[in-house]
Amino acid sequence: MDDRLLIEQSAQSNTNAFRLLVLRYQRMIFSYLRNFLLPMQVQEDLAQETFMRAYRNITDFDSEKGASFSTWLITIARNLAINEMAKMRRRKAHSGGFRNEDHGRDGKSPQEILEQRHFKSRIHDAISRLPEKFHTAVVLSYFDELSLEEIAEIENCPLGTIKSRVFRGKQILRQILERENVL
Amino acid sequence: MSDPQRPCQLIQEDIAWARGLSPEDQKHVLSCSACSETAARFEELDSLVRNVMGADVPSGFADRVVVQIEAEKRKEDSFFARRPFLERIFFSRAAQWALLGIGSAFGLFKILRFFAEVLIHASP
Numbered sequence: 001m002d003d004r005l006l007i008e009q010s011a012q013s014n015t016n017a018f019r020l021l022v023l024r025y026q027r028m029i030f031s032y033l034r035n036f037l038l039p040m041q042v043q044e045d046l047a048q049e050t051f052m053r054a055y056r057n058i059t060d061f062d063s064e065k066g067a068s069f070s071t072w073l074i075t076i077a078r079n080l081a082i083n084e085m086a087k088m089r090r091r092k093a094h095s096g097g098f099r100n101e102d103h104g105r106d107g108k109s110p111q112e113i114l115e116q117r118h119f120k121s122r123i124h125d126a127i128s129r130l131p132e133k134f135h136t137a138v139v140l141s142y143f144d145e146l147s148l149e150e151i152a153e154i155e156n157c158p159l160g161t162i163k164s165r166v167f168r169g170k171q172i173l174r175q176i177l178e179r180e181n182v183l
Numbered sequence: 184m185s186d187p188q189r190p191c192q193l194i195q196e197d198i199a200w201a202r203g204l205s206p207e208d209q210k211h212v213l214s215c216s217a218c219s220e221t222a223a224r225f226e227e228l229d230s231l232v233r234n235v236m237g238a239d240v241p242s243g244f245a246d247r248v249v250v251q252i253e254a255e256k257r258k259e260d261s262f263f264a265r266r267p268f269l270e271r272i273f274f275s276r277a278a279q280w281a282l283l284g285i286g287s288a289f290g291l292f293k294i295l296r297f298f299a300e301v302l303i304h305a306s307p
Contacts, residue, residue, distance in 0.1 A: 013256070015249050022245040030238035044241055051248045052255075120235040127232070141200060142236050148200070167199035174228050183227065
């Protein structure tokens with residue numbers, strides 16, 4: 001079933017249609033949110049809020065204007081994640097905490113903290129340390145379902161700028177991973 | 184006139200973008216040490232990142248979203264059902280727009296009437 005039909009049905013309050021849309025895009029949204037290195041519970045809350053907002057505003061979504069549903073969802077998730085990061089930074093500034101304190105706050109066991117230091121986590125950590133303007137471009141470039149035009153729309157900048165950001169962002173990412181002896 | 188040889192910088196940006204190169208660019212990459220070095224470095228990075236990119240979705244996530252939506256809908260329905268007719272009208276978006284339109288038209292009429300009166304009094 002194509003997106004357009006599911007969106008039309010969802011706009012008429014058909015939750016079965018929207019459920020199919022959630023199933024279709026949930027992996028993409030989780031993969032995207034994962035790169036902000038937020039606690040798992042927060043990632044899930046943000047993913048849920050992304051879909052809730054999409055459902056509440058689905059009548060505003062207009063595929064005729066050339067926007068794709070995935071672009072629209074990523075834009076919602078991105079705004080939510082950036083707001084959450086800002087909130088966390090403010091909380092950290094108030095408490096004078098460090099990154100490691102987050103692990104305690106999330107209630108993770110020592111075993112989980114050790115797992116966090118696993119190879120995969122180090123890569124996610126490196127991605128999360130990319131400067132903001134490179135972070136989104138690099139992360140989205142790994143989603144094959146998103147075209148250059150769609151990423152440019154999310155980032156609200158020209159196609160050439162996105163390509164330059166991906167190039168420079170990947171260079172920085174490689175440097176971080178080399179410093180961490182991952183590459 | 185088409186450019187037979189694009190600058191290395193543009194080709195390297197396409198390599199970083201990783202969605203395929205034109206046959207001419209591929210030929211160039213194989214013969215240019217800077218571009219082939221870039222291709223090798225990004226290839227290594229991409230294979231590493233792509234391996235960790237996919238996230239596991241918590242089981243039952245879509246169902247939880249739908250349950251939440253339905254709970255919100257029920258809450259909204261009961262909110263409207265409990266309120267008298269006039270109050271429900273004020274919560275309707277169409278009614279709010281209509282009231283705004285009436286208010287704006289009335290305001291505009293008053294302004295125009297004011298100017299008309301000033302002009303009539305000012306004329307000899």
